[in-house]
């Protein structure tokens with residue numbers, strides 16, 4: 001019986017009645033191949049068509065369902081050639097009403113006199129009186145329960161040529177053929193404890209809810225049936241993660257670092273300031289992980305300027321003191337250069353050799369460098385994604401740091417890790433990750449947070465201004481420059497209009513230099529410049545020789561110039577919330593009061609207004625991230641689909657956060673107590689492979 005049910009779920013839709021090869025091809029294009037695809041594509045909306053109204057009580061401007069007999073009908077030919085109107089009068093014991101369909105002449109053969117019918121639709125009033133215009137209809141016969149009317153009716157998103165009505169009919173048919181017992185991946189004990197309805201019932205009632213179901217609850221996706229299916233999906237996803245985490249925990253590191261007083265002293269020596277409590281806690285969690293036999297997979301979250309770099313460096317010293325090499329990867333050359341500069345300075349008096357490897361490291365130098373990395377002479381190498389190139393091989397890579405990790409693809413992160421012998425991995429991010437996303441993309445990771453900022457930071461004041469107030473803003477900048485501070489002016493760079501924007505950034509820099517700030521030095525920085533030119537500008541800005549930096553978003557991540565106290569973002573309406581937050585983090589890094597001005601050009605969309613409002617109302621990165629997730633949806637949150645987010649069939653990462661939370665808890669607990677059964681395992685493997693499209697588990 002079980003296998004019969006599984007067979008039916010994996011039956012190609014072509015074998016359903018009324019689905020020929022053509023329709024099957026259409027369905028396939030809409031992503032529907034087998035019966036299970038169809039049954040797991042839930043309605044996006046429900047309408048209550050169960051309450052029949054007496055015709056005499058109908059009011060214009062409402063939606064209503066009535067049940068009656070067809071009293072009469074006629075097909076009218078209009079003056080427009082070939083255009084026909086079909087009228088039918090439907091009556092019940094209270095009265096009668098006219099129904100009108102435009103251009104559906106075939107109805108004359110279906111809605112014949114004396115038949116009993118349910119009509120559902122908009123009640124209209126015009127000079128001819130009350131009527132239904134293009135309503136939905138369904139003939140009432142004894143052997144068929146209502147599919148399109150006379151009940152709570154499901155609505156499906158139109159996908160390709162598959163119309164909602166067609167899908168409704170197919171789903172009904174598939175459900176009628178679905179065996180009464182189907183295998184359930186959720187363990188019975190858990191189902192009972194969490195009061196989850198059986199899978200078969202959940203599928204049936206998510207499509208065709210019982211008549212006492214509340215349409216409001218259904219439309220909020222909170223009916224017991226919907227909840228069960230969403231939980232099932234999240235649970236299978238989380239089991240995959242828990243399983244992977246469990247499996248990687250059984251691989252042991254070839255060398256487990258130790259920490260003694262000598263190593264503590266060595267780390268303390270490089271420390272240029274007192275750590276904040278948050279930093280101290282993070283260092284402790286990381287070093288505790290390093291001393292364990294299993295490799296570390298930890299995510300370090302801390303808002304921009306929270307001081308993640310020094311935390312990573314202290315852990316790196318522990319690794320190097322234990323004879324291990326360290327790779328420190330950053331997403332841009334500017335950032336890698338900056339990290340290299342800082343780390344080399346801090347380690348100058350140590351015995352550790354620090355090197356920099358980027359795409360623009362000159363050939364000869366690169367040759368020597370690669371040899372040093374391979375021989376182990378280089379203890380710590382900072383670099384861009386150049387580090388994952390094939391020619392780079394390490395002597396004894398034991399610790400990997402990936403800064404601004406979401407800027408890298410899953411594959412890049414994995415291939416750097418693969419260059420070591422089960423190294424400890426520390427991922428860092430200044431984009432606070434909302435809890436639900438952390439539970440999906442980073443479910444296997446342990447997380448450390450730095451909740452505090454180094455002392456003396458002043459919150460950045462944020463102003464949202466129309467472009468027309470530009471002159472006032474220039475005055476504000478001028479005042480800062482005269483007080484010895486520096487300024488950023490940021491231009492967006494949208495791919496389609498890259499050239500135009502570059503031109504405007506460059507022209508803007510010229511204009512600002514010549515007419516607005518003739519007494520100060522202005523320069524431009526953008527991604528298309530040669531590396532040397534970029535470095536030159538960045539160094540000059542860091543050293544204060546350039547006072548106004550007109551830049552595209554290349555300064556977005558990590559750049560640290562504490563003397564910069566004012567930032568203007570041009571076309572702020574074009575930026576995402578998290579990106580604006582990152583940009584704003586470039587100011588307010590020193591002891592000065594800082595300001596960030598978001599200039600917008602009207603007209604702006606409601607979304608843009610919401611984003612800029614959120615920016616001016618909080619500087620809390622976590623609050624901003626949650627808001628960003630709500631506004632943009634999870635797919636766009638990281639600006640990339642590479643991030644390993646699953647393709648979901650029933651659940652929604654924003655709407656169903658709490659269900660994900662529960663699924664995560666249950667899955668971890670089950671895997672940790674060794675509760676994986678072969679049956680569950682095969683469900684998970686199939687789901688991960690077919691649906692989530694993620695790397696194999698196990």
Ligand code: ADP
Nearest residue numbers: 273274275276303304305306307308309310454
């Ligand atoms: P992020 O977390 O954004 O990567 P950084 O590591 O770049 O932050 O640190 C931001 C700035 O704060 C740097 O100039 C760094 O030297 C400084 N900093 C970090 N920690 C402290 C601290 N505990 N006390 C004082 N300054 C600190």
Ligand code: MG
Nearest residue numbers: 308309403558
């Ligand atoms: Mg940083």
